[in-house]
Amino acid sequence: MRKWTRRAFIGAGSLVGGGFVLGVAGVAFAPGRHGVVSTDAIDKGELTSWITVTPDNFVTILVPHCEMGQGSQTGLAMMAAEEMEAEWERVRIEEAPALDAYANAYMLRAFTGESMPAPLGRAIDYGAYRLARWFGTQATGGSLAVRGTGYGMRIAGAAAREMLLAAAAERFGVPPAECAAARSHVAHAPTTQRASFGELARVAAAKPVPSNPALKDPETYTIRRTAKPRFDIPPKVDGGVGYGIDFTLPGMLHAAVDIAPVQGGRLVSVDPAPAKAMPGVQEVVELEEAVAVVADSFWRARKALAALEPAYDDAGHGDVSSASIFAAFDEALGAAPEMPAEAARVVTADYRVPFLAHATMEPMACTVRVEGERAEVWAGTQDPLNARSAAASALDFDTDQIHLTNLMLGGGYGRRLPFCFDYVDLAARIAQAMSPAPVKLVWSRENDIQHDYYRPAAMCRYAGALDADGRPLAVGAHYAGGGDRESLFMPYAIPDQRFDARNAPHHVREGAWRSVLNSQHGFFKESFIDELAHAAGRDPYAFRRDLMDEHPRFRAALDRVAEMAGWGGPLPAGEGRGIAIAESFGSIVAQVAHVAVSPAGRLRVRNVHAAVDCGDVVNTDSAAAQIEGGVVFGLSAALVGAITIGEGRVVESNFGDHRMIRMADAPNVEVEFIRSGERLGGLGEPGVPPVAPAVTNAIFAATGIRVRDLPIENQDLSRA
Amino acid sequence: MAITLTVNGQTHTVDVEPDTPLLWVLRDTLGLTGTKFGCGIAACGACTVHLDGRAVRTCTLPVSAVEGMPITTIEGLAQDGRLHEVQQAWIDHQVPQCGYCQSGMIMAVSALLARRPDPSDEQIDATITNICRCGTFVRVRRAIHAVAEGGNEEERHA
Numbered sequence A: 001m002r003k004w005t006r007r008a009f010i011g012a013g014s015l016v017g018g019g020f021v022l023g024v025a026g027v028a029f030a031p032g033r034h035g036v037v038s039t040d041a042i043d044k045g046e047l048t049s050w051i052t053v054t055p056d057n058f059v060t061i062l063v064p065h066c067e068m069g070q071g072s073q074t075g076l077a078m079m080a081a082e083e084m085e086a087e088w089e090r091v092r093i094e095e096a097p098a099l100d101a102y103a104n105a106y107m108l109r110a111f112t113g114e115s116m117p118a119p120l121g122r123a124i125d126y127g128a129y130r131l132a133r134w135f136g137t138q139a140t141g142g143s144l145a146v147r148g149t150g151y152g153m154r155i156a157g158a159a160a161r162e163m164l165l166a167a168a169a170e171r172f173g174v175p176p177a178e179c180a181a182a183r184s185h186v187a188h189a190p191t192t193q194r195a196s197f198g199e200l201a202r203v204a205a206a207k208p209v210p211s212n213p214a215l216k217d218p219e220t221y222t223i224r225r226t227a228k229p230r231f232d233i234p235p236k237v238d239g240g241v242g243y244g245i246d247f248t249l250p251g252m253l254h255a256a257v258d259i260a261p262v263q264g265g266r267l268v269s270v271d272p273a274p275a276k277a278m279p280g281v282q283e284v285v286e287l288e289e290a291v292a293v294v295a296d297s298f299w300r301a302r303k304a305l306a307a308l309e310p311a312y313d314d315a316g317h318g319d320v321s322s323a324s325i326f327a328a329f330d331e332a333l334g335a336a337p338e339m340p341a342e343a344a345r346v347v348t349a350d351y352r353v354p355f356l357a358h359a360t361m362e363p364m365a366c367t368v369r370v371e372g373e374r375a376e377v378w379a380g381t382q383d384p385l386n387a388r389s390a391a392a393s394a395l396d397f398d399t400d401q402i403h404l405t406n407l408m409l410g411g412g413y414g415r416r417l418p419f420c421f422d423y424v425d426l427a428a429r430i431a432q433a434m435s436p437a438p439v440k441l442v443w444s445r446e447n448d449i450q451h452d453y454y455r456p457a458a459m460c461r462y463a464g465a466l467d468a469d470g471r472p473l474a475v476g477a478h479y480a481g482g483g484d485r486e487s488l489f490m491p492y493a494i495p496d497q498r499f500d501a502r503n504a505p506h507h508v509r510e511g512a513w514r515s516v517l518n519s520q521h522g523f524f525k526e527s528f529i530d531e532l533a534h535a536a537g538r539d540p541y542a543f544r545r546d547l548m549d550e551h552p553r554f555r556a557a558l559d560r561v562a563e564m565a566g567w568g569g570p571l572p573a574g575e576g577r578g579i580a581i582a583e584s585f586g587s588i589v590a591q592v593a594h595v596a597v598s599p600a601g602r603l604r605v606r607n608v609h610a611a612v613d614c615g616d617v618v619n620t621d622s623a624a625a626q627i628e629g630g631v632v633f634g635l636s637a638a639l640v641g642a643i644t645i646g647e648g649r650v651v652e653s654n655f656g657d658h659r660m661i662r663m664a665d666a667p668n669v670e671v672e673f674i675r676s677g678e679r680l681g682g683l684g685e686p687g688v689p690p691v692a693p694a695v696t697n698a699i700f701a702a703t704g705i706r707v708r709d710l711p712i713e714n715q716d717l718s719r720a
Numbered sequence B: 001m002a003i004t005l006t007v008n009g010q011t012h013t014v015d016v017e018p019d020t021p022l023l024w025v026l027r028d029t030l031g032l033t034g035t036k037f038g039c040g041i042a043a044c045g046a047c048t049v050h051l052d053g054r055a056v057r058t059c060t061l062p063v064s065a066v067e068g069m070p071i072t073t074i075e076g077l078a079q080d081g082r083l084h085e086v087q088q089a090w091i092d093h094q095v096p097q098c099g100y101c102q103s104g105m106i107m108a109v110s111a112l113l114a115r116r117p118d119p120s121d122e123q124i125d126a127t128i129t130n131i132c133r134c135g136t137f138v139r140v141r142r143a144i145h146a147v148a149e150g151g152n153e154e155e156r157h158a
């Protein structure tokens, strides 16, 4: 493989109309010249770069990540603008279109010549998103937007600043070192000359591209580490944002779909006549695993679909239930891990967590128009390039026959990641049957709840050994349902640790769910360490803390959250605090939950405090919002979340039986950040894993009842 | 069947089956897509609009039942180019994440505040039962109280 260098991947050029464009990590940069972005490419809209400066003195930053509401687009723009010394009020953001030139993978390749940028190295190391997944993807997942792409953004901003400084120096007739950039202008103090970035753009575009632009000292940040309003919010308060489900075209038809209820099942028969007799119905489309009604409005399609009685086979899974899956887990786990013979005390415990749905508030939706050899796709996805491939394979097209426009997502949480594009695949096949009419497929909530890529159900059998002084000698677990290095990691100095994966396969379709494997193992390991603490007769905070000599970042987060929550302070009877800590996606999050449990067993989570070490914080306000959201998301799972399998299919079907918490159950959430200066960690996911164990540990403190199976609502918390 | 609707002060005559839920008439017939589909069983609140000033879920409300009644959707909440105070509070407190539930949330909250300008937490909990999967409840509550206290907090984002 060719050895890429950083230099080869910073490019700059002129924009038609006198602007300046600069990019890092493009692929089209020819070595040895710097007019690297051809005007041809620009005219076609195929910018390979990320920052433009136009003569009106606006900086536009192209962000290769979709906006799911985490504020990553604003965060990335802040990183670039900071290095550039742009005036924040003169920065605009555009989402990069689905072009190969934007694939996140190029970031990776661009930098491997010198050294792997730390955030990427870590993600690969930890394996939740394996290296292969990075290639050919433009994914927004794994909390990676601000971590991975952010580094490129900083390089791009710094390079742009240096070129603008060089342009100013030429214009002022002074050495570049005497010029300073600030607020989208370059000034030369001794001669009081000043020019805007916009005025300098044309000249800057012809300046040599710096090979190693200097990045700012974090202590001099003026944009980062502040709370900036997110760009995407104003259109979200007046109904102005067009999500995937809102897309429309003239002459568009609407499709409603019914899918074989058992994963892997096939459509055996359906009589289309009852639907065809209904108003507005254009066609009943039979697919291998589904039947769709296409009509002139969604409501008509949906109503006509309800008139059908399709028959499906169950792919041989008709006997599978949640009970049979957990029974298989139980058997596969076998005996608890063996503990050393010198142990004074051995503690064992089994934990179980169910399948979970993503339940994005926007149901899956996708519009497709197939015209001869070309197809156009409009959908909200977390990975437009991979979604395009899904459409191509559904149609038996090459990817370059497909044009995909990514639209705003009404929630992702992992549901719209690569290999989860069944809605795109179905829409493409239905549209092919209706070609050349465009067809919008909108899933019902029932489709969504019953045809997700679920958070894996899992079971874990822990054993731990304490010595005569209550110090842990060993800990081990057998686990079924998945686990990896990151999710199994414990920051505790326990000399003997033994973890063993056991397999008990089933047919239920699984995928990445906000925080991936950490959502299960965060609960398992932080419940068990709590049980060990109580077995040792120790305070659960002090017990953890004493084992963290080698992990000062963990200890600092634990100390911070204990202080925030007033750990150890008096509480009324029936109330308790629980503590938990987990690292995921490069961020360490410690939480304390404060709960009240009535004698009748009614649980109320009053407060959740969170201390977060994500290295540094780009946008303080949206960072806090991500943790608040993660806490609520994790709390829904802990309190009421479950997908149940019966007769091979998902039992729950809509928000009536698949529940999530609402205002009345949402606790007050307080978030503080620790700036450890370590590399940036994610924020979208790491708030989730500690919630469930913090709450169940608090329930134990309040009641003496240990909850080992989620969701908590299935447990009896009443005391006689 | 021809049905006459008054939406955001404008009169429309639509030709749809009388059992069509108002939600789909708003979205697909009138093109007012700010009102969202979330569940179709009146369980999430994404489809909330004002009917004669009260918050209603439109996904199970037959269009024939609202003929002639004044309907306000999220698109009609701002007056004379000025955002409604709840919309402004949503920006000031950076409430939305993905934003999908927020049209319904804002309609539900604005109807509550019109009736009870200073609701207690219990009243908020009992009335605002919309689902937000992104988990923005902490900020929803904060923003409601800020509006109730008269005007929005000082700029948090100066």
Ligand code: FES
Pocket (backbone or CB within 6 Å): B036, B037, B038, B039, B040, B041, B042, B043, B044, B045, B046, B047, B048, B057, B058, B059, B060
């Ligand atoms: S869509 Fe109407 S309440 Fe959910």
Ligand code: FES
Pocket (backbone or CB within 6 Å): A069, A361, A410, A411, B096, B097, B098, B099, B100, B101, B102, B131, B132, B133, B134, B135, B136
């Ligand atoms: S902001 Fe995403 S569902 Fe509420």
